[in-house]
Amino acid sequence: MRYNMIKSIRETPGILKNLKIGEEVERILENDFNRVIFIGCGSSYFSSLAGAYVLNKVSDIQSSAFPASEFMFHFAKMAKNSLVIASSRSGNTAEVVEAIKVAKQEKATVVGVTCNGNSAITELADIVIAAENAEEPNIPATKSFSAITYILQKIAIKLAHAEEMEREIEKIPDVIKNMLKNEERYRELAKRLAEKDAFIHLGSGSGYIAALEGALKIRETTYTLNEVFPALEFRHGPMALTNHGNKFGYFIIAPKAIGFDAILRLLEEIKHLNPILITNLSCEYSNTIQIPWQGDESLILIPAVLPFQIIAYYISVYRGYNPDYPKKLVKFVDRF
Template sequence: MSKNLKKIQQDLPHNMIRDIYEQPGIIKNLIEEHVDVKKKKILFKDFGIDDGKMKKINRIVFLACGSSYHASLIGRYALAQYAEIESEVEFADEFVSRKAKVDSKTLIIAVSQSGETGDVNKAVKMAKKQKATIISMTNGIDSTLDKQSNYTIFNQAGKELALAATKTFTSQLLLMTLFAIFLGQQFQKTKQKEVVRIVNEIIKLPKKIDLVLKQNINLQIIANKYYKLDNILVLGKYYQYPLALEAALKLKETTYMHGEGFAAGEFSHGPLAICDKNRPCLFFVPQGNDYDEMKALIKRVKDLKRKAICVTNVGNRQLIKSADTVVFVPKTLDLFFPLLAVVSIQILAYHITLLKGINPDKPRFLSKFVK
């Protein structure tokens, strides 16, 4: 984090926004831990599951709740793209309720920010009885989840004082993608040329998050434009679909605005009917493979005379003419667009809470982890 941003952080009045401003430093520390910049390799030191055991694994299941579930969806996509491994993502409580069957060839990736999420720990306990191997991703050192696991990957995000997940979510996102690329390296599914390209982008992420933080005032202005709304529809495709789910949740839990996330391709299969003048659409639109399809959907919404808010890459001037509001984040790979874009949504949600007179650190009825 730059000296200027550190000074700003010291003057911030709430834990939520302070947590948000810690993210460049947390991401930088994770990169130093897991990326060999000189050799262009992803590292997970002392990885406790040897190649022989990993090769016997024929099923991978992510178990999570809330924001961790959304991070796990991105992990699923990254595993498929970079390690050529298909996986499942389940809500931990549903996994327990349906008495899911696993075995010694199943790898469970259990994800919990605190490590004390009751549903996740119940699901892990059930999977362990069936001889599944457990990898956990958590910010909770010596937590119940950590102690139940064969191998633990730590977020290293420090204590998150606000209730809403911000820095723990972005650290999860980075770890998910790093782990997928690590397995791709191990099993020679990702070419070294591609790893080099990814590593060269990874090392730029802390500074790019800094640039998103510098849009704080602009996001405050946007919050002032939309804070009186009660509903918002959020759309994304591929890696941006889990981002849409997370953005909708962040707005729900902090601002009490009813946000609903959709896979963009599904929007015309029913949800378009609820798009009205009091329910704008928030689109995540990186200039990647799905850009033309997303642009066509934005046009359809605007043809209906509905409002469109777009989060896209810096330099994309095309959307300024078609969207009502555009939020820019630095250019990056589609894989890392959620990590940058979600920071802008966290800041937007924070400012909306203030405009509504809500305490951003203590949303009503909620607790930091559910036992």
């Protein structure tokens, strides 16, 4: 049986290629603000991390990302004279809606990013960017995650006036289209991983954000424990988890960046556990998923997450679960 989740994943390149956000971004640039705050929940929070990551790496603009609940409970005062970019696939996520109200009380300019052009945040936000046809019927976010991440990264690039990155990000839809040709290999990896008791994800740079989202996809669809650590932090306590041996599956997400050699040394230490390395660098290690990305490290996130989406889907199917509708999950959370 083919579920909607895999269909949604396969639709990602077309969705990204058809996103049109130029006019809205120009309106954002007309505003004065002293910092940028990205907020969201679940996958949209990880998309928010991606937006802030780009700004922090390539500009001097102060930027932060928060789960919407943490922002409104603990950091609302930061919204004063700020640009707040609030993301929600449904546009109706309770914490995001309430956080927008809190931000507006602090006189923030609010940008709403959603896949639903007729929703609560579109009524509240000062500027709205809606990702057309990006909301999927399945509960786990797939093409919607990619679309929202793409939009937030484009906004960050525009704010940073990073012209080279503007050209680079336009290549992502074709990179994803090319990677989808490897679906069979990802399926085979899923079959090998289907009996694992838990999963450990180690990431560095933008690879850490990819690890967070990848872990969420496997967690949602397979009901297994997924732990995520900044790669080199693994030696500082979490290494004890390797005592479980091959009962756990391991992923290391390491884009080309300063520190890659240190990640390879860590890989060598846990090589006996057969971790899967996800990288855009050529590597002699056999258990590698090669990402065909040669642009800025901060933009590898969407391509790096794609294998996780497909692997999560197939592990779920191999276990006899329904990846479209994981138990105890809903399309959006309408209360808190």
